[in-house]
Amino acid sequence: MTRVVGRLLLINFLAYFVTRSNLDLFAWFSLVPAQVLTRPWTLITYQFLHDPGGFSHIFFNMIGLFFFGPKLESRLGSPTFLKLYLTAGLVGAVVHILWTVISMSRGGLYMPMVGASAAVYGVLFAYARYWPRDRVLIWFVIPVQVRVLVIAFTVISLWSGLGGVGGGVAHFAHLGGFLGGWLYLRMRAARSPAAQFKKQTEGPGARMGERELTTKWRRIEPTSLHPVNRAEYDRISDKVKALGWAALTERERAFVDRFGGGFG
Incomplete structure (x- = not known):
C-alpha cells in the first residue's frame, strides 16, 4: 500500500x-x-x-x-x-x-x-x-x-x-x-524537461536559413560567453568551416538563435 x-x-x-x-x-x-x-x-x-x-x-x-x-x-x-x-x-x-x-x-x-x-x-x-x-x-x-x-x-x-x-x-x-x-x-x-527541450530545439532556430544563421552568428561575442558555451561556440564554428551551415543539427541552430539574439 x-x-x-x-x-x-x-x-x-x-x-x-x-x-x-x-x-x-x-x-x-x-x-x-x-x-x-x-x-x-x-x-x-x-x-x-x-x-x-x-x-x-x-x-x-x-x-x-x-x-x-x-x-x-x-x-x-x-x-x-x-x-x-x-x-x-x-x-x-x-x-x-x-x-x-x-x-x-x-x-x-x-x-x-x-x-x-x-x-x-x-x-x-x-x-x-x-x-x-x-x-x-x-x-x-x-x-x-x-x-x-x-x-x-x-x-x-x-x-x-x-x-x-x-x-x-x-x-x-x-x-x-x-x-x-x-x-x-x-x-x-x-x-516535462524532455518536452521543454524539444520545444526549444524545434523553435525558430531550427527553421532558420543560412542567411539568418550567418547574421545571428556574427552577433555572438565569444569572449562574453561562459566557458561551457564558449566551447560549444568553438565546436560549432569548426563544424561550419568544415561542412557548412546545412550540417548543423536543430540543437546547434537553437544555440545560434539563442546567443545571436533569438531570445532578445
Missing part, C-alpha cells in the same frame, strides 16, 4: 461513517450544482463523501482505488498522483454541472452529488495509459484488459447519460473523470 492511496482510503471511510450519522454535515459538503458558486469547496469535498444509505457505493470506489492506485502512485510519485486524483474529481464535477445546465435539468441543479467515482475513473484512465494490456477480473471471473475496460466504461457512461438511464448516477461526472485524467497527463507531459 502506497502513502497517498492509504490516506485516501482512510479519509473516505472516515468521512463515510462520520457523515452517515450526521446528515447536516453530509449536506454541507455535498456538491449541489445550483449552489456551487456560494459553496465552492464542495467541488473538492464531494469527492470524499458517499451515499450514506448503502455500503456498495464506497466499496466499489475504494476497490478501484485499492487495485489501480498503488502501482500508479509508485510510477508518478505521491504528489503527482494526488494532483491527478483531485484534478480528475474536479473536472468530473465541472462536467457534471455543465451537463446539468445544458440538459436544462431543473431537478438535477438541486440534486446533491457525492462520491469518488470521477477521481477513481481518472486513476483508471492513467493506469490504462501506462499499462494498457494489464488484465483485471470483472466480477472476479472475466479477464479484461484495462484499455478495454476504459473504452467499455466510456460507452456505458455516454449511453446511460444521454439516454437518462440509471437514475441517481452522475454518468457525465464519470466521463469528466476520464477527461480530467487525460488533461492532467497532457499538462504534465507538456511541462
Whole structure:
C-alpha cells in the first residue's frame, strides 16, 4: 500500500461513517450544482463523501482505488498522483454541472452529488495509459484488459447519460473523470524537461536559413560567453568551416538563435 492511496482510503471511510450519522454535515459538503458558486469547496469535498444509505457505493470506489492506485502512485510519485486524483474529481464535477445546465435539468441543479467515482475513473484512465494490456477480473471471473475496460466504461457512461438511464448516477461526472485524467497527463507531459527541450530545439532556430544563421552568428561575442558555451561556440564554428551551415543539427541552430539574439 502506497502513502497517498492509504490516506485516501482512510479519509473516505472516515468521512463515510462520520457523515452517515450526521446528515447536516453530509449536506454541507455535498456538491449541489445550483449552489456551487456560494459553496465552492464542495467541488473538492464531494469527492470524499458517499451515499450514506448503502455500503456498495464506497466499496466499489475504494476497490478501484485499492487495485489501480498503488502501482500508479509508485510510477508518478505521491504528489503527482494526488494532483491527478483531485484534478480528475474536479473536472468530473465541472462536467457534471455543465451537463446539468445544458440538459436544462431543473431537478438535477438541486440534486446533491457525492462520491469518488470521477477521481477513481481518472486513476483508471492513467493506469490504462501506462499499462494498457494489464488484465483485471470483472466480477472476479472475466479477464479484461484495462484499455478495454476504459473504452467499455466510456460507452456505458455516454449511453446511460444521454439516454437518462440509471437514475441517481452522475454518468457525465464519470466521463469528466476520464477527461480530467487525460488533461492532467497532457499538462504534465507538456511541462516535462524532455518536452521543454524539444520545444526549444524545434523553435525558430531550427527553421532558420543560412542567411539568418550567418547574421545571428556574427552577433555572438565569444569572449562574453561562459566557458561551457564558449566551447560549444568553438565546436560549432569548426563544424561550419568544415561542412557548412546545412550540417548543423536543430540543437546547434537553437544555440545560434539563442546567443545571436533569438531570445532578445
